[in-house]
Structure formats: C-alpha cells, structure tokens
Amino acid sequence: EVQLVESGGGLVQPGGSLRLSCAASGFTFSSYEMNWVRQAPGKGLEWVSYISSSGSTIYYADSVKGRFTISRDNAKNSLYLQMNSLRAEDTAVYYCARDGDGDYVEGYFDYWGQGTLVTVSS
Amino acid sequence: SSELTQDPAVSVALGQTVRITCQGDSLRSYYASWYQQKPGQAPVLVIYGKNNRPSGIPDRFSGSSSGNTASLTITGAQAEDEADYYCNSRDSSGNHLRVFGGGTKLTVL
Numbered sequence: 001e002v003q004l005v006e007s008g009g010g011l012v013q014p015g016g017s018l019r020l021s022c023a024a025s026g027f028t029f030s031s032y033e034m035n036w037v038r039q040a041p042g043k044g045l046e047w048v049s050y051i052s053s054s055g056s057t058i059y060y061a062d063s064v065k066g067r068f069t070i071s072r073d074n075a076k077n078s079l080y081l082q083m084n085s086l087r088a089e090d091t092a093v094y095y096c097a098r099d100g101d102g103d104y105v106e107g108y109f110d111y112w113g114q115g116t117l118v119t120v121s122s
Numbered sequence: 123s124s125e126l127t128q129d130p131a132v133s134v135a136l137g138q139t140v141r142i143t144c145q146g147d148s149l150r151s152y153y154a155s156w157y158q159q160k161p162g163q164a165p166v167l168v169i170y171g172k173n174n175r176p177s178g179i180p181d182r183f184s185g186s187s188s189g190n191t192a193s194l195t196i197t198g199a200q201a202e203d204e205a206d207y208y209c210n211s212r213d214s215s216g217n218h219l220r221v222f223g224g225g226t227k228l229t230v231l
Contacts, residue, residue, distance in 0.1 A: 033218075035220070037165075037222075044206075044208065044222060044223075044224050044225040045157070045159075045165065045208050045210075045222045045225070046222060047210070047219070047220040047221065047222060050218040050219070050220070052218075057218065059217060059218045059219050061219070095164060095165070100167075100170060102170065102171055102174075103171070104212075105151070105152050105153055105212075106152075106153050106155070106170055106171040106174075107152055107153070107155065107210075107211060107212040107220065108153075108155035108167060108170035108171070108210070109155070109157070109165075109167060109210070110167050110170075110176065111167075112164040112165055112166070113164065114164050115164055
C-alpha cells in the first residue's frame with residue numbers, strides 16, 4: 001500500500017524557517033517524481049514545487065522561489081521542503097504528492113499524504 | 123504562467139447528472155486531472171488523462187475535454203459526492219510547473 005506521511009509542521013514566527021519531511025512507503029520511491037502542494041485555510045490548492053526522481057530537476061512556484069528548497073533522499077525514501085523567510089501568507093496545510101507514471105501530457109498526482117499544518121504568526 | 127478557471131459552486135439533485143468545468147489555455151496541450159476533497163481530508167484523484175479512473179473510483183465519474191475546456195461529469199450524483207473538486211494540469215510553458223483551478227464546491231440536494 002502506498003503511503004506518504006508528512007511531518008515537521010508547526011508554529012513559526014515571520015521570517016523564520018521550517019523543514020518539512022515526507023516519508024514514503026509501499027512503492028519504489030526512487031522511481032517517482034514528487035511534489036509539494038499547499039492549501040491555505042479555507043482556500044484552494046496551490047502547487048508549490050516539483051522534483052524529479054533523481055533530484056536533478058527542480059521547479060518552484062513563483063510565490064516560493066528563492067525561499068523554499070525541495071530535496072529528496074532516495075536511500076531514506078524521503079522528500080523534504082526547507083522553508084526559509086516564512087511569511088504569514090505561507091500559512092497552509094502542506095501535502096506531498098506523487099506524480100503518476102502516465103504519459104507526460106496527463107500530468108497527475110496519484111497519491112497524497114494527509115498533510116502537515118504550517119502556521120506563520122507572531 | 124497558466125490559469126485554470128472553475129465555477130465556485132454547483133448544485134445537483136440527488137441521482138441527477140452534473141458537469142463541472144475547467145477552462146484554461148494549458149488544456150489545449152495537456153489533459154486535466156480532477157481531485158475530490160472532503161472537509162478535513164486530503165485530495166483524492168478521481169479522473170486523469172483522456173478519461174481514466176483510478177482503482178476504487180466509481181464509474182459514475184467521467185472526464186472529457188474540448189479545446190480549452192475540461193469537464194468532470196458525475197452521472198447519478200450521490201450524497202457522498204458532495205465535496206470540493208479541483209482541476210489541475212501542467213503549465214502551458216511545457217515544463218514541470220503545475221496549475222490548479224480555484225475549485226468547485228458541489229452540493230448534492
């Protein structure tokens with residue numbers, strides 16, 4: 001059974017840092033591209049970042065570029081999101097999501113974790 | 123970057139058919155995927171590609187696309203289908219960026 005379990009969320013002051021983790025199990029983690037998606041309270045979904053299966057290709061949403069860093073450790077079956085210079089508008093539930101292995105034009109997220117809440121407030 | 127537009131809210135009578143739409147330029151090049159999200163839960167993939175359902179998704183859910191518009195159709199809506207629905211596709215720039223629609227709140231009457 002595919003499982004994605006996020007951790008590392010919590011309360012942080014504006015300007016602070018936080019590192020999120022996503023532990024993967026039930027599949028060959030090193031073969032899959034991964035993403036972070038977030039959802040502010042009462043708002044819609046927002047794609048945050050993508051990382052290729054090897055970690056060599058990375059993309060970010062403009063809203064987090066230069067402040068967030070995605071990474072992975074395939075030996076530990078883990079995905080990470082280092083968040084620096086946090087702002088109130090970064091307050092959200094952060095989900096890790098696996099890219100499906102269909103055709104490129106399909107581009108879907110087939111499995112999601114349960115999410116971890118990040119609150120940026122003084 | 124691309125944008126996807128959804129109606130904020132749609133309602134359907136129990137057992138009737140409802141269509142939820144998603145518009146955006148990226149849909150001329152890429153398929154939409156659709157996600158169901160119930161309160162307090164993570165999103166769940168319900169439709170991807172031309173019209174594919176993951177294992178466990180009822181066959182009353184179907185997808186279609188024409189031009190810059192993708193649609194999610196629920197044929198014979200059930201009470202448990204009441205949820206938020208989001209479309210998503212690759213960004214029209216052709217790289218791995220993704221874009222979500224604003225979501226549609228489906229109410230089953």
